[in-house]
Amino acid sequence: MYDYLACFRFPCRTDRSTRCARRGVRFPGRYRGQTRVHTDSDLRVFLRWCADHDLDPLAAARVDIERYVRWLQDVRRYQPSTVSRRLSVVVGFYRVCVIDALLEHSPADYVRRPTVPAESPTLGLGHLQYEAMITTARKSSNPNDFALVALLGLLGLRTFEACGSNIADLGEEHGHRVLRVRGKGGKVVLVPLPPAVARAIDQAVDDRTAGPILRNAHGRRMDRHAATRRLKHLAHTAGIRMPRMHPHMLRHTFVTTMLDAGVSLRDVQIAARHADPRTTMRYDRARKNLDRHPNYILAAYMASGT
DSSP: OOOGGGGOOOTTOHHHHHHHHHHHHHGGGGSOHHHHHHHHHHHHHHHHHHHHTTOOGGGOOHHHHHHHHHIIIIISOOOHHHHHHHHHHHHHHHHHHHHTTSOSSOTTTTOOOOOOOSSOOOOOOOHHHHHHHHHHHHHOSOHHHHHHHHHHHTSOOOHHHHHTOBGGGEEEETTEEEEEEEOGGGOEEEEEOOHHHHHHHHHHHTTOOSSBSSBOTTSSBOOHHHHHHHHHHHHHHTTOOOSSOOTHHHHHHHHHHHHHTTOOHHHHHHHHTOSSHHHHHTTOTTTTOGGGOHHHHHHHHTGGGO
């Protein structure tokens, strides 16, 4: 765990700063799994910023939180969605301070959040581009490539979910081959494996009976850095020119391709395991396409009367 106490060196307010630091240590404990890791990371950024500006977090005012938001936007150049997420961690931290009677009110209550675009800025692969990626991965001499592309793009797994999957997580349920996936917040779901994905996983697993499904060049568990390198190599081999290739692009492709294929928003939300349908809608690049407008469906349904 990060040493929060080392962030604060206020000679006149040592006890107060120590209490805040201890509260910072306990705050991420409200969450589980990767959510806890990300919350811890976001909170560290804010507390380090406070230390760099000689600011006691428990003495911060609304204007200080707004300065922090501007720093994220103007200095760190983060996307609005990232700024909004990091601000939500700060809001949650101060809310806990109010609950625990460390503060009378939260200085982050009325801080305006940046407007998050209705469409996700992440560029997914087009249909033909993803077909080229799958073909290149299937022909690769590294069996982990096909499994990686299949897990991310055909199952829509997050990077940590794909890299964290083990052979022991494979099984059968009601006649379907399934993969037990541990998602955000420690939630466990069963994801059915289409035949192409099952073949890709079998090639990566080979004759092994235990251990991770995806491995790096050294035979150890693949991490997100190794996954990014493999995808960049596959994209280059397939002739796909993207400004910044990263694993989340395949999850983005998973959602957009489903929506383009006519799968209902509700079913896509379930497949992507989004808690809010608005998150799924941000991926829908074709929702302004008039060819898909429901008016045509209603008119065709009522054709006998019109």
